Amino acid sequence: MAVCMIATAVVVKSYPQPGDGTVTSSGIATVALIYLDIIAYNFSWGPLPWPCASEIFPTRIREPGVAFGVGSQWLFNFVWSFSTPYIQESLGWGTFLLFGLLDVVIVGFTYFCLKETAGKSLEEINRMFDVDPDAEHGWKDQNDAAASRVPAERHEDAQSDAKSPIALKAARIDKDNTKYQKVPFTGIGIKTPDTLQFHWIAIQRFAEKKEKKEKEEKKEKEEKKKKNQQRQTDLLSHHYLHIKGFVIT
Structure with a gap:
């Protein structure tokens, strides 16, 4: 995606359109690069955020977390679609360069911040994020209290058997x-x-x-x-x- 957008910016900057509706090789290359960018998007950032958002949240906050993620996506889709014509009018060919630089930033964010969840259970994903399942469900205090009672109960049972x-x-x-x-x-x-x-x-x-x-x-x-x-x-x-x-x- 980054390569397609940066290449589109270079083509539009180096070979500007004549403005009379004539089809040029640079115009065909621009359309082809944009289509390639869309194909790459539909294989990556288009569908993958949906399963990722449903897996990385702990069970306790999964529903509100997914709801917040979906709401944020549609909000920024609206903001981005609304502002893109104004950005293109102001930056021209720099709009495609901006898209390419944002794609590079996304690569760094994905590599350093997101963790691989393919083939892992929800409990394994919780451990990846250092989430204690007992603490997540509010059972940790109950389990600790029950464990502390076990030695005393065993001692009482032993005394009862001894008598x-x-x-x-x-x-x-x-x-x-x-x-x-x-x-x-x-x-x-x-x-x-x-x-x-x-x-x-x-x-x-x-x-x-x-x-x-x-x-x-x-x-x-x-x-x-x-x-x-x-x-x-x-x-x-x-x-x-x-x-x-x-x-x-």
Whole structure:
């Protein structure tokens, strides 16, 4: 775009039109350069700002950001279209030179200020702009508060487990069996057979209770099913007798 506009300025300055409507090679070159500039615009700054504006804003302000960008574009389109005839009347061939210099400035702005967002998720784009997703959605304070409560809750759970009957009995057995065998080179303590036996018994009792509970639930379901079947049978018998009596009558 910059090359086309600067070349157009050079052609218009070097080979001015005669003004009598005659078609000249310089006029054809000017029209061709302007068409090339339009083609380049429709492959770059025409469509690309739309997806760029919808991607670079964080989720929290994406809608107002895109709305502001679209409004700004149409506002400057109006200002530029309204002022271009006056600029051309004042600068003449310098108008195309101005367009070319603005295109060069846009290249620098694009290279140094805009970041590549192709093939990236919205979360990755947020990290590119150093936006914390939790802070963006207002969850950071809540997450920090929840994380600070975790150690206290774990401590309370540990104290509650330590006061259970099984844990107290295991602690008494561990206290009586103070001698441990050490695994060489590791220093890992192995509990005595009495302690292991107690834990094994506790596991067996837990499994027995669980099995007993499952059997009771299964038995309760079967009884409920039988009651429902009996209720349906009684209901059908009642309807049958009622219909039979009605027919006889």
